[in-house]
Amino acid sequence: xxxxxxxxxxxxxxxxxxxxxxxxxxxxxxxxxxxxxxxxxxxxxxxxxxxxxxxxxxxxxxxxxxxxxxxxxxxxxxxxxxxxxxxxxxxxxxxxxxxxxxxxxxxxxxxxxxxxxxxxxxxxxxxxxxxxxxxxxxxxxxxxxxxxxxxxxxxxxxxxxxxxxxxxxxxxxxxxxxxxxxxxxxxxxxxxxxxxxxxxxxxxxxxxxxxxxxxxxxxxxxxxxxxxxxxxxxxxxxxxxxxxxxxxxxxxxxxxxxxxxxxxxxxxxxxxxxxxxxxxxxxxxxxxxxxxxxxxxxxxxxxxxxxxxxxxxxxxxxxxxxxxxxxxxxxxxxxxxxxxxxxxxxxxxxxxxxxxxxxxxxxxxxxxxxxxxxxxxxxxxxxxxxxxxxxxxxxxxxxxxxxxxxxxxxxxxxxxxxxxxxxxxxxxxxxxxxxxxxxxxxxxxxxxxxxxxxxxxxxxxxxxxxxxxxxxxxxxxxxxxxxxxxxxxxxxxxxxxxxxxxxxxxxxxxxxxxxxxxxxxxxxxxxxxxxxxxxxxxxxxxxxxxxxxxxxxxxxxxxxxxxxxxxxxxxxxxxxxxxxxxxxxxxxxxxxxxxxxxxxxxxxxxxxxxxxxxxxxxxxxxxxxxxxxxxxxxxxxxxxxxxxxxxxxxxxxxxxxxxxxxxxxxxxxxxxxxxxxxxxxxxxxxxxxxxxxxxxxxxxxxxxxxxxxxxxxxxxxxxxxxxxxxxxxxxxxxxxxxxxxxxxxxxxxxxxxxxxxxxxxxxxxxxxxxxxxxxxxxxxxxxxxxxxxxxxxxxxxxxxxxxxxxxxxxxxxxxxxxxxxxxxxxxxxxxxxxxxx
Amino acid sequence: xxxxxxxxxxxxxxxxxxxxxxxxxxxxxxxxxxxxxxxxxxxxxxxxxxxxxxxxxxxxxxxxxxxxxxxxxxxxxxxxxxxxxxxxxxxxxxxxxxxxxxxxxxxxxxxxx
Numbered sequence: 001x002x003x004x005x006x007x008x009x010x011x012x013x014x015x016x017x018x019x020x021x022x023x024x025x026x027x028x029x030x031x032x033x034x035x036x037x038x039x040x041x042x043x044x045x046x047x048x049x050x051x052x053x054x055x056x057x058x059x060x061x062x063x064x065x066x067x068x069x070x071x072x073x074x075x076x077x078x079x080x081x082x083x084x085x086x087x088x089x090x091x092x093x094x095x096x097x098x099x100x101x102x103x104x105x106x107x108x109x110x111x112x113x114x115x116x117x118x119x120x121x122x123x124x125x126x127x128x129x130x131x132x133x134x135x136x137x138x139x140x141x142x143x144x145x146x147x148x149x150x151x152x153x154x155x156x157x158x159x160x161x162x163x164x165x166x167x168x169x170x171x172x173x174x175x176x177x178x179x180x181x182x183x184x185x186x187x188x189x190x191x192x193x194x195x196x197x198x199x200x201x202x203x204x205x206x207x208x209x210x211x212x213x214x215x216x217x218x219x220x221x222x223x224x225x226x227x228x229x230x231x232x233x234x235x236x237x238x239x240x241x242x243x244x245x246x247x248x249x250x251x252x253x254x255x256x257x258x259x260x261x262x263x264x265x266x267x268x269x270x271x272x273x274x275x276x277x278x279x280x281x282x283x284x285x286x287x288x289x290x291x292x293x294x295x296x297x298x299x300x301x302x303x304x305x306x307x308x309x310x311x312x313x314x315x316x317x318x319x320x321x322x323x324x325x326x327x328x329x330x331x332x333x334x335x336x337x338x339x340x341x342x343x344x345x346x347x348x349x350x351x352x353x354x355x356x357x358x359x360x361x362x363x364x365x366x367x368x369x370x371x372x373x374x375x376x377x378x379x380x381x382x383x384x385x386x387x388x389x390x391x392x393x394x395x396x397x398x399x400x401x402x403x404x405x406x407x408x409x410x411x412x413x414x415x416x417x418x419x420x421x422x423x424x425x426x427x428x429x430x431x432x433x434x435x436x437x438x439x440x441x442x443x444x445x446x447x448x449x450x451x452x453x454x455x456x457x458x459x460x461x462x463x464x465x466x467x468x469x470x471x472x473x474x475x476x477x478x479x480x481x482x483x484x485x486x487x488x489x490x491x492x493x494x495x496x497x498x499x500x501x502x503x504x505x506x507x508x509x510x511x512x513x514x515x516x517x518x519x520x521x522x523x524x525x526x527x528x529x530x531x532x533x534x535x536x537x538x539x540x541x542x543x544x545x546x547x548x549x550x551x552x553x554x555x556x557x558x559x560x561x562x563x564x565x566x567x568x569x570x571x572x573x574x575x576x577x578x579x580x581x582x583x584x585x586x587x588x589x590x591x592x593x594x595x596x597x598x599x600x601x602x603x604x605x606x607x608x609x610x611x612x613x614x615x616x617x618x619x620x621x622x623x624x625x626x627x628x629x630x631x632x633x634x635x636x637x638x639x640x641x642x643x644x645x646x647x648x649x650x651x652x653x654x655x656x657x658x659x660x661x662x663x664x665x666x667x668x669x670x671x672x673x674x675x676x677x678x679x680x681x682x683x684x685x686x687x688x689x690x691x692x693x694x695x696x697x698x699x700x701x702x703x704x705x706x707x708x709x710x711x712x713x714x715x716x717x718x719x720x721x722x723x724x725x726x727x728x729x730x731x732x733x734x735x736x737x738x739x740x741x742x743x744x745x746x747x748x749x750x751x752x753x754x755x756x757x758x759x760x761x762x763x764x765x766x767x768x769x770x771x772x773x774x775x776x777x778x779x780x781x782x783x784x785x786x787x788x789x790x791x792x793x794x795x796x797x798x799x800x801x802x803x804x805x806x807x808x809x810x811x812x813x814x815x816x817x818x819x820x821x822x823x824x825x826x827x828x829x830x831x832x833x834x835x836x837x
Numbered sequence: 838x839x840x841x842x843x844x845x846x847x848x849x850x851x852x853x854x855x856x857x858x859x860x861x862x863x864x865x866x867x868x869x870x871x872x873x874x875x876x877x878x879x880x881x882x883x884x885x886x887x888x889x890x891x892x893x894x895x896x897x898x899x900x901x902x903x904x905x906x907x908x909x910x911x912x913x914x915x916x917x918x919x920x921x922x923x924x925x926x927x928x929x930x931x932x933x934x935x936x937x938x939x940x941x942x943x944x945x946x947x948x949x950x
Contacts, residue, residue: 006899020905020917021891024868027916028887031869034912041888049888053895 010054017054021047061383065390072391079363080395083356086728087399089721090352091439092406095428097345098435099411101338103424104328106431109245110423112182113284114325116148118291119248120281120298123320131277134258134270136305136312140281140319143301146294148286149180151247152279154258154270157512157553157693159230161215161254167693168211170229170254172261180284181246186212188223188238196257203234203260209422211253212239229254230691232264243423247282249327251421266689267517274312276514282324291321327421340787344483344718347476349439351722353447354473355729360392360451361466362736371455385452392448393440400440404428407436463765466733471769471776473726474814477719478777479784481810484719485802486785487712490795494705500637501550502583503697505541507666508549509534509679511692514660523659526686533682534666539675541667544577545654549663550639551700557641562609568647569606570640573654573662579634581667589617589632592653599653601632606648621650628652642704664692672696723810727817730766735821738762745825746833755826762822770814774807853885853893854902855936858921858929861903865920867910868894894919902928 010017025047029040051057073080108114120140122129134152141150152174158167175197178190186209196204205227207216216222226233234256244251258279262268270278285294298319306313322329371384379387412426428436450465509530513523527545534543548554548570557570576592579585579601587604600621607616607630620627634651641647654662668675676694683692738745741762748758785797795802860866860874871894872885897903902925908918921929 002901003899006901010899021895023915024917025887025891027867027910027914028869028872030914031912032887041886046888046891050891050895053892053899055899 007055011056011059014051014054014056018047018051021050061386062390065387066394068387069391069394073394076363079359080398082728083359083395084398084402086352086356086725087396087443088402088406089725090349091396091400091403091436091443092410093348093718093721094345094439095400095403095407095432095436096410097341099407099428099432100414102429102431102435103411105326105330105334105338107327107429108325109247109327110243111245111325112180115323116285116287117180117247117324118283118285118294118321119324119329120150120283120319120321122277122314123318124314124316127314128320129277131280133274133277133312134279135272135274135309137279137281139305140298140301143304144283144294144297146286146289146297147283149176149284150174151177151180151282151284152258153177153247153250153282154261154279155250155252156261156265156515157510157691159254159264160228160691162228164215168215168254169252170256171250171252172256172258172264174258177247177255180282181244183244183246184241185238186241187220188236190238190240191255191257197259199259199262201257201260203232203263204237204257205229205234206238206240206255207236208240208251208253208255209242209244229256229264231688232266234264243421245421245423247324248280248329249421265515268515269517270515274309283321291323295319295321327424336787340784343784344480344715347480348718348722348725349443350446351473351476351480351725353443354469354476355725356395356447357450358466358469358473358729359732360447361454361469362732364451364455365736365740367455384455388452388455389444389448392444392452396440396444396447399443400436404432404436407432467765467769470730470733470766471773473729474770474773474810475777475780477722477726478774478807478810479781480715480719480722481806482778482781482803483785483788484712484716485806486788486795486797486799487708487715489799489802491705491709491712493795494642494708499639499642499701500584500635501639502667503550503701505668505670505672506550506582506697507668507672507675507679508552508695508697509664509666509683509692510549510552510695511664511683511687511690513662513690516687516690518660520656520659523662524656526690527659527662527664529686530664530682533686534664534679537675537678537682539669541669542577542581543664543666544581545575545662546578546582546665547573547654547658547661547663548640549665550582550697551642551695551704552640552663555640557647562606563612565609567606567609568641569650570638570647571650571652572640573652573658575654575662578651578665581665582637582639583667584637585635587633587635589630591632596631596653597655598626598628599631600628601634601651602630603636603649604633605636606650607633609648642701672698723813727813730814730817731821734763734766734818735824737765738821738825742825742828742833746828746830749826749828750830750834758825759819759822762825763818766818770811774810778803778807853889854897855929855932856883856885857890857893857897857919858902858925858932861919861921862926862929865906865908865918867908867916867918871919897925900928901925 022043025040025043029043032038032040051060109117111117120132122132134154137150137152141147141152144150154172156170156172159170161168173191175191175193175195179193183190185206188206190206191204195201207222212218212222220239222236223238224235226235228234240255256264258271261271270276283294285291295318298321302313302317302319306317328334374384374387375381408426408428414420415424415426450469454465511526511530513526518526531543531545534540548556555570557568559566559568561567574592576594576596579591589601591601592599602610602616602621610616611619616630616633619630621630622628634649637649638647639649666672666675666679673696676696679692679694683690745758745762748761753761781803782798788797856875857871860871860878866874868887868890872887872890875883875885894903897919898905901922903919904922905917905919907915910916
């Protein structure tokens with residue numbers, strides 16, 4: 001340790017120590033001269049050698065190289081600016097993407113001991129749900145030794161405060177919710193296990209900071225006052241803090257104790273029903289317990305539970321744990337999307353680097369003279385190489401700084417547009433900084449190494465490297481443009497083509513009768529009355545029932561293979577009038593009879609895939625003892641999977657038992673918005689407790705499409721950035737070729753070569769790299785875009801229009817970029833050029 | 838002919854630091870005196886080149902075997918005197934023991950082989 005310390009003291013006192021060393025040597029020389037010896041060596045060199053013993057020579061060289069690099073870059077401000085800009089785009093895109101991923105999946109939540117929080121979900125080989133029944137949760141909470149705490153959140157449809165028209169998002173939580181978060185109230189108090197665990201405790205509600213600001217204008221005296229939630233009086237006991245971080249990144253506006261759920265939602269059996277999965281479960285691992293060990297214990301508990309309540313547990317069910325201390329509990333398919341985004345953004349970086357590499361190679365010609373002099377006065381090859389790499393590193397560091405700033409800006413825009421939790425900050429944390437550092441080094445190596453090697457070797461500039469760089473850029477731009485084109489096509493398709501059902505005039509009315517404790521008989525009566533009264537309304541064309549409404553809260557599907565092709569099956573339960581109300585055309589056969597059983601209607605593409613060439617009517621579906629007969633085929637309408645072209649639908653007749661879960665679908669003759677108020681008053685008069693959620697499908701559909709539009713525009717922006725980078729690079733390279741071959745071109749023109757021949761001669765060397773890049777890029781895109789399939793709203797991932805459009809656009813840009821500087825060759829002043837040479 | 842100390846001349850590497858440590862054992866000396874002392878004590882067989890002496894001294898300073906402090910030379914000049922530290926003393930002892938063992942072994946071979 002002492003030695004290291006001394007080394008540092010030598011670093012900090014180097015000028016004094018160097019002077020002392022010089023004095024030593026000077027004295028030595030004097031004494032030697034006195035003794036008659038005059039052949040004292042070169043003091044400067046000896047001092048340098050002595051200093052090497054201190055171990056800081058590399059630092060000296062680095063500083064020297066940096067000084068020199070700064071001078072070189074400052075002398076070519078145009079090039080430097082261009083290079084930094086190119087890198088800033090390439091690095092900025094990557095930093096933004098990583099910052100987002102970091103925010104969502106890596107950064108621990110600012111809560112008490114986030115690393116020990118796990119999300120617990122029910123899984124089996126062929127099913128999974130993110131929610132479990134509350135009694136099951138209680139069973140695990142009471143028996144699990146590996147969990148020091150278990151937290152449950154019961155999400156409910158939006159609730160009504162006093163007489164508001166706009167409903168408010170709400171959650172019921174276990175009383176340990178806030179204590180496990182380690183959260184503090186801004187005013188009043190948060191839930192306490194000792195005060196809020198009992199169903200007989202006084203009804204309490206906690207407001208989110210935003211709700212308190214907007215609905216109650218930030219008045220602190222509101223704490224302790226009574227308000228009505230769904231017509232039920234309750235006392236406001238506290239306001240959450242401004243920057244509350246909650247489990248799973250959910251931030252409802254109202255929190256109520258889970259024990260009081262039956263009080264607020266009258267008739268609900270959610271807390272006692274073993275088969276109704278309603279709560280999300282989080283756990284805190286006991287100290288020293290691994291997630292694996294907890295899973296093991298929970299597996300044993302699931303087996304015990306199966307013996308006591310076989311109806312509550314699936315075959316082969318187990319509880320899966322995943323790290324829960326982040327904003328988002330990552331599922332495998334999210335990692336797939338993240339990987340896809342990573343590939344796209346790295347492609348941008350590749351384009352930027354290849355581009356800059358090309359520019360540096362071209363610049364190398366201009367620097368040949370300078371490097372030659374340095375070698376002539378004794379600089380070693382390694383020294384020159386190090387100097388050039390230092391320059392690259394300097395450039396990439398500058399690019400990174402600008403890129404980091406760009407990334408922060410993007411995240412800032414994102415946070416404000418997404419209405420993100422307030423604790424999230426724009427300031428990069430160490431992970432983002434480390435990522436930026438790694439990207440800086442990698443890009444410096446990528447764009448700097450090849451040119452540096454060539455320059456240091458003092459070789460004739462090889463065109464092959466340049467050609468390969470051009471090919472790489474074109475390929476990467478091609479992939480990005482094709483993906484952008486596919487997404488744009490998908491957006492257009494979603495906006496301007498029929499999704500298979502007439503969504504414009506539809507309204508769904510979801511009364512959630514099951515959650516209010518309706519029996520199937522009572523639900524049936526309610527729905528009949530509701531339908532009859534709706535039909536009597538002016539402006540209503542038709543009314544029917546469906547279990548899983550379009551763009552609803554619940555999506556149910558199963559994956560299967562038909563004749564070797566992966567298909568996602570979407571089952572649904574409907575009444576006979578459903579297809580007419582939805583505007584889904586009946587292709588062949590008939591719709592259900594009232595109260596029909598053992599019949600099924602399938603979508604066109606399902607019928608085609610399953611029984612291609614045969615008559616689908618009369619075919620049997622189902623496994624085991626109950627087979628259902630196909631009685632009709634309807635048009636494809638991916639009502640629960642708008643963007644998935646592989647989806648296939650199966651419709652079963654809704655039975656009496658399904659009634660508590662049915663949703664009313666209304667088709668209006670005119671503007672559906674005007675029906676909201678009358679529907680509300682009908683439901684109030686039928687049962688004031690039910691408070692159905694009334695949703696216009698048109699708005700939901702637009703919302704869904706606008707998400708796609710956003711993604712498409714981001715990818716297009718990235719694609720355009722890549723293409724313009726490639727264009728800039730190509731302009732530079734062709735300009736360089738022209739300037740290098742001025743004499744040859746002049747001679748050709750003087751000998752009578754036509755402009756075409758001259759252009760061919762100049763551009764010849766870039767023809768095959770561009771062609772190769774286009775072919776390779778299109779092939780990569782065709783291969784990689786298979787992942788995109790499910791998000792393309794029915795557009796094929798090999799959609800020829802997109803490919804042709806993308807390739808044509810790219811080709812046009814590349815041609816323009818090449819011809820622009822090449823035309824200079826045609827306008828040479830022949831006499832002067834030839835004379836000068 | 839004085840012979841210069843260079844590692845590549847077959848001198849065991851590390852011999853110069855050992856010699857320097859040894860001449861500094863009794864009293865502290867400046868650089869020139871160290872070279873002179875080695876020259877004289879070796880009956881003018883060994884000469885220490887400045888180009889090797891100063892880098893070696895710097896290495897020994899960093900290692901902590903010697904320290905430098907200001908003093909006045911016999912010619913009345915302000916100059917740095919190098920002094921052995923306890924760590925240097927310990928190192929010298931270890932070096933000498935090792936060196937003795939090796940030379941003894943070599944002598945044994947030369948005598949008996």
